[in-house]
Amino acid sequence: MEFILSLLSGFFLLFGSFLCLSGGVGILRFPDFYTRMHAVGVTDTLAAAMILIGLMLQNPDTLVIIKLMFILLMTLFISPAASHALGQAAVLNNLPPLVDLNIKDLDNSTASGDKPSKS
Amino acid sequence: MTMILGLYNYWIVIVLMMIGFYIIISHGHLIKKIIGLNIFQTSVFIFYISVGKVEGATAPIWQEGILLYSNPLPHVLILTAIVVGIATTALGLALIVRIKEAYGSVDEDEIQSMDNQDVISQEKEHQQC
Amino acid sequence: MVGIALAVNQIKDMFAVVMLAGIYGLVSASFFVAMDAVDVAFTEASVGAGISTLLMLTTVAMTGRTEHEASHKPLLALLVVTITGGLLIYGTFDMPYFGSADAPVHNHVAPRYIFDSMKEIGVPNMVTSVLASYRGFDTFGEVTVIFTAGIGVLALLSVVRRPKTDAAVEAINDSMHEKHLILRVVIKTMIPFILLYAFYVQFHGDYGPGGGFQAGVIFAAAIIMYALLFGLSAARRVITQPVVQLLSAIGVLLYGSVGFVSMLNGGSFLDYSVLSADPIAGQHLGILLIELGVGLTVASVMIIIFFSFSARSEYQQANKGESL
Numbered sequence: 001m002e003f004i005l006s007l008l009s010g011f012f013l014l015f016g017s018f019l020c021l022s023g024g025v026g027i028l029r030f031p032d033f034y035t036r037m038h039a040v041g042v043t044d045t046l047a048a049a050m051i052l053i054g055l056m057l058q059n060p061d062t063l064v065i066i067k068l069m070f071i072l073l074m075t076l077f078i079s080p081a082a083s084h085a086l087g088q089a090a091v092l093n094n095l096p097p098l099v100d101l102n103i104k105d106l107d108n109s110t111a112s113g114d115k116p117s118k119s
Numbered sequence: 120m121t122m123i124l125g126l127y128n129y130w131i132v133i134v135l136m137m138i139g140f141y142i143i144i145s146h147g148h149l150i151k152k153i154i155g156l157n158i159f160q161t162s163v164f165i166f167y168i169s170v171g172k173v174e175g176a177t178a179p180i181w182q183e184g185i186l187l188y189s190n191p192l193p194h195v196l197i198l199t200a201i202v203v204g205i206a207t208t209a210l211g212l213a214l215i216v217r218i219k220e221a222y223g224s225v226d227e228d229e230i231q232s233m234d235n236q237d238v239i240s241q242e243k244e245h246q247q248c
Numbered sequence: 249m250v251g252i253a254l255a256v257n258q259i260k261d262m263f264a265v266v267m268l269a270g271i272y273g274l275v276s277a278s279f280f281v282a283m284d285a286v287d288v289a290f291t292e293a294s295v296g297a298g299i300s301t302l303l304m305l306t307t308v309a310m311t312g313r314t315e316h317e318a319s320h321k322p323l324l325a326l327l328v329v330t331i332t333g334g335l336l337i338y339g340t341f342d343m344p345y346f347g348s349a350d351a352p353v354h355n356h357v358a359p360r361y362i363f364d365s366m367k368e369i370g371v372p373n374m375v376t377s378v379l380a381s382y383r384g385f386d387t388f389g390e391v392t393v394i395f396t397a398g399i400g401v402l403a404l405l406s407v408v409r410r411p412k413t414d415a416a417v418e419a420i421n422d423s424m425h426e427k428h429l430i431l432r433v434v435i436k437t438m439i440p441f442i443l444l445y446a447f448y449v450q451f452h453g454d455y456g457p458g459g460g461f462q463a464g465v466i467f468a469a470a471i472i473m474y475a476l477l478f479g480l481s482a483a484r485r486v487i488t489q490p491v492v493q494l495l496s497a498i499g500v501l502l503y504g505s506v507g508f509v510s511m512l513n514g515g516s517f518l519d520y521s522v523l524s525a526d527p528i529a530g531q532h533l534g535i536l537l538i539e540l541g542v543g544l545t546v547a548s549v550m551i552i553i554f555f556s557f558s559a560r561s562e563y564q565q566a567n568k569g570e571s572l
Contacts, residue, residue, distance in 0.1 A: 074441065081434040092427070125345030130337060131250065137333040138253040145325035150262060150307060154269045157300065158253050161276050164292070168285045169346060173354060178284045179362065180456065181372040189284040190358045191374040195383060197288050198375070199390045202461055202546070205295045206397035209553045212307045213404040216560060219311045 005057050012054030019047035032098035033090055041083030048075045128169040135162035147227040149215050153208060160204045167193040249275055262308045270301035286457040287375045290449075294465040299550055302472065306557045310564060370528040371454045371535060379459065380535040384518040387538070388503055391545050395500050398549035402493075405556040407563045428477060435477050442470040450543045454532075460539040464546025471547075472554045480558045489555070492548045499545030506537045 026039030052072045056065050139162060142155025171193035179191035215225055222230050252272045259265050273296030280289035344352065361378050369377045379387055446467035453459030475483035507518040515522035520534025 074438070077434060077438060081431060084430055088428075126340055126343065128346045129340040129343055133333055133336045133340070134250055135253055136336070137329045138250070138257060140332065141325055141329045142257050144328065145322040148262070150304065150311065151265060154256060154265060154304070157269060158256065158272065161272065161296070164288070165276060165279065168280055168283045168288060171285070172283045172346070176284065178286045179374040181366050181374065188362050188374070190354050191361055191378050192358050194285050194288050194375045195378045197285070198291055198379060198461065199386060201288070201291050201295055202390055203393050205300055206394050208300055209303055210397050210400045212303050213401045213556070215307055216310055216557070217404055220564070225311045
């Protein structure tokens with residue numbers, strides 16, 4: 001039982017580190033601000049979650065697990081909000097994305113996209 | 120070889136300290152000087168904390184059965200130093216904001232030339248009187 | 249960290265430089281964790297990577313984003329730096345090796361602090377016992393320094409607020425509610441937890457890493473986050489300027505009064521053993537009260553500093569708008 005727990009926790013920790021690294025590679029290799037932010041936002045949150053779960057399995061002491069659970073909850077709330085803040089700051093300052101989309105169209109497109117039943 | 124392994128933390132601290140020092144004396148932008156001062160301060164903190172570390176010891180919080188602790192005294196000194204550092208940084212940044220309002224620039228050379236021009240024009244006025 | 253410092257030297261874009269300074273603070277905090285200095289790492293992470301980056305960003309927003317080219321060659325500076333560095337490296341050859349247990353720093357006062365702290369003060373966190381009790385007078389000086397910095401920033405950056413500009417700014421803030429809806433909702437749910445965490449760190453500082461400074465900074469960070477998202481005038485309605493100024497002074501006064509009451513009870517200044525019948529209970533009471541004072545002052549001074557910077561920035565923008 002202990003062996004399975006430590007194996008599982010090692011797997012989670014390694015997976016989390018791999019996700020972090022791949023997010024870093026994404027920052028360097030993606031061509032545009034918005035794509036880079038998407039890479040980092042998704043992988044960073046999941047990597048933090050994986051690492052925290054791995055740590056939880058390492059030490060099955062109740063108080064430690066509860067504290068780590070709180071940190072996990074906070075990270076799941078805060079990290080996507082931070083990525084959203086970055087993206088919104090870029091849009092509000094008219095940073096043009098790589099695909100040639102007129103930014104002013106974004107307000108219209110959300111309104112028309114709500115009704116998929118219309119052709 | 121053991122000397123390098125034993126002293127490398129001091130050398131890294133010295134390298135960081137010198138980079139911070141160089142940033143302070145060679146750049147003209149006032150905010151960059153303050154950031155260089157920050158780097159310098161942090162390198163001093165690293166020096167003290169690395170001096171306080173004992174091989175194989177744990178954090179200085181009392182637990183049953185653990186006999187070897189890292190030295191808490193440098194931790195206390197550096198705690199005070201960090202907070203005093205942020206206080207001086209805040210005050211320095213407030214001064215920079217006022218300097219920008221008064222002179223219109225935060226570059227040290229431009230401020231110095233504006234001051235020199237003020238002194239020269241004041242001397243001309245005194246000569247005319 | 250050497251790489252980050254070199255990058256700070258080279259890069260001309262001030263925004264990137266400030267971000268790098270924040271990263272430098274965070275990396276040094278993780279270094280402190282590796283050196284078993286958990287209290288210091290906590291403080292450096294909250295102060296160096298949080299408040300410091302925030303204040304520098306506010307200043308860069310007010311002063312401009314790029315740095316001008318240096319007009320003189322840096323050869324003299326490089327020479328001075330190299331000579332000083334060489335002398336310092338020459339000086340390290342006599343120092344004790346990294347991590348050795350018989351270095352002079354571990355042999356004089358430290359063993360007494362480590363082994364007698366539990367007996368004399370009864371607080372597991374040795375850093376808190378040294379900071380608050382054995383070296384309490386230094387901490388008093390530190391609190392006074394923070395208070396002085398707050399007063400200094402107030403003296404430099406305070407702005408007389410007129411109700412007409414207040415109403416105009418509030419109108420702008422309300423109209424932006426739609427744009428920032430997601431962030432406002434998420435942050436509104438987060439703020440109570442952050443405040444609760446600040447109180448937890450404040451009172452748990454005896455048993456784990458924590459204490460007055462870290463708690464004060466985290467509390468101020470929650471309020472600053474509210475001010476960033478909802479506008480300065482909304483935040484000022486919650487935390488009014490006279491109240492926060494009074495609180496910062498009360499923190500320092502609390503600290504001094506604990507020392508004074510110890511003198512009235514027969515001991516020396518800041519000797520907590522005479523505060524209660526049992527000396528260990530007296531120590532606990534004394535540490536609790538002074539940490540409370542420290543937390544109060546640090547939180548209010550950080551809030552004062554941020555509000556002053558923010559108000560000055562709004563004042564500058566309003567003046568720029570009027571003069572155009």
